Amino acid sequence: MKHLKVIKENCIGCRLCEIACAASRYSEFNYKRARLKAPESFPLPMPPVFCKHCKKPFCIEACPNNSLSLNDDGMVELNEQTCTKCMECQKACPFSAVFQDVITGFPLICDVCGECVQFCPTNALQVVE
């Protein structure tokens, strides 16, 4: 299964991945809509966290109206039609890797599109199979 991998030592904390993630998805510069996020850390940066697409995802278990599911590729997917934005998924994620869109209020979960990888200046992010 393809997934995103981070090489911690390479990360310089520039957060270009976050800006690129939101920009490629919504055609706007608003890093608060990104599907990955670097936790606050000073002065040494922390690399971004993102959905690991667990085999038995806590977020899916926690969702009260089955809006989250594993798709055929084994990735967590959101059905926005039924999602009530209760954010139980966010609370349940042990990796703090579910975020909330500041505009729509929906949960944001990385779908490994790989756009961030192209913008990582130090090759700290990679998509691997």
Added chain:
Amino acid sequence: MLGYNGKYLLIDLNTGDTASHDIPSNLFKGFVGGRGMGARLLYELLPAHIEPLSPQNLLIIGTGPLTGTMTPGSSKHIITTLSPETGGFLDSYSSGRVGPELRAAGYDFIVVRGKAKVPSILVMNDSQIEICDALDLWGKDAYEAETILHERYGSQFSYMVIGPAGERLVRYASVNSEFYRQAARGGVGAVFGSKNLKAIMVRGSGKVPCQDPLKLMEITKTMIELSRTNEINISRMHQGTPGTMCITSEAGMLPTRNFTRVTYPEGAGKIDGVGVGRDSIGTRGCFGCFTPCSKVGKFTVDEPCKDNTLEGPEYETASLLGSNLDISSLPFVLKANYECDRLGLDTISAGVVIGFIMECFERGLLNAKDLDGLEPKFGDENVTLEMLKRIAYREGFGFLMGEGVKRMAESIGKGTERFAIHCKGMEFPGYDPRGAYGCALTFAVNPRGACHRRAWPPLELFSGANPHTVEGKAKLIKGTYDEQIIMHLLMVCDFPASAIPMSIDDYLKYLNVTLGTQLTTDDLFEAAERTETLIRMFNNREGKGRADDQLPDRIICEAPPDGPAKGLVIGKEAFNRMLSEYYELRGWDDEGVPTKQTLEKLGLVAGMYL
């Protein structure tokens, strides 16, 4: 105008009132943003001849059209105000997320006036403004205060915080952002303090205005690829800005022992790029920047025994708190850097102030009694750390030290003004102009005082010109200076320009994609001219002219005892000739006042851009 928010928010600390004001689109055309728009707003909104530390002064915090857009180095914000050090125009810059958040909150600028009744913080959450009591934060150092604020308000806010030095109105107090980035020059921290303002926090949830984000991303992708193999970028990632020290020491422009020497071989491999590169424990980039220059340093303190880490040192700190004090220990420089950041002091001015005192003491012009028992000699690390505290808390003689070298020399007398190293009251950064004479002009004509950010002094060394002459320097410096102004209008850091590399044309591509315009480089250079002349008008209005564009006698009349310019003197006549040539190139008269024709040409007349 598309690509901008087109408005500023006026916040009155006296009343808590706020008002949103539109910025006419022709002003964006004339001044672009950043330094230009900040100057334009200050020129209009600030009453003439007020005291910089009075409630009437304004804090104008702003952005440029590229802020937060994924343009290289576009996370900067600018603070424009009347300088407590110089009594003239001040623009001070820092990185972090204040700029991007402000744009995302729907404004290009905020203008803060008045004075809060009690120590306060200003919280901007989109267009909602709250002024909250901060009695519990007042007195805390900048690191402690920011840590508490982060815990209270979370990671989506961006922060500007002052330390005890700002609270006590030290004239070179800084404002921290994200702990280790400072708008440090000229005393913006003291203006915060004078307004009873411990911190400003900004959060925006909207998008940053940009006409074609996808196109802009494509340009950035190309730039990232270019930067990956750029040797300057690779070297700077490894050495940080201290990499500059080997250049300045070799060229004889490295401040050493209060500018009595210009080379510092003792620091080689210790506090220069080699030493910092070897001993740092990491590298960090500013928000959205892919040409990182920030090194993370670590030092150990004995009581209580623990490791401290910080982003630093930068070149300026390593030179003014290192070579200038004849100290070649990196752990000390890191410690002093940490103290300055924590206390909220500009490392540059603090280093020059302490160097000045050390020289006064060693020459017998001040004694231990004058200095509350301290015996500051060059090379003394403990005394330096003690003095930093006394400056920030303004204890005893520390009060006068907090006024800066210009006022200190006026108070001490005894001919000390000869080696009080400042221009207009702002202390020199880490370059001695005797190693490259154009630098003397750069420091003299910069409206905020001696400053290296308008025409980076070492560039002259790579221009092919003889560094030890004033001939041709007015033109050379003006050229570099104007390019830098453009970057400060766009509000981009100038480092990526060399680390990618990028030209003004490349920045123009970014600008046109952002605004949906077809501006030309001529438009940008004209805006740069207009900005510089408007700032000159501002300083003229405050009573400044040619007499203020002068440098201390040590720099102009004394020959350095070492380095390539050993035995050579710039000389007053040559310096003044260079100054006159510069005025002429700018269209100013020989007193440094813009001529009527220049004002008309640039549209700096009522009904146009005024």
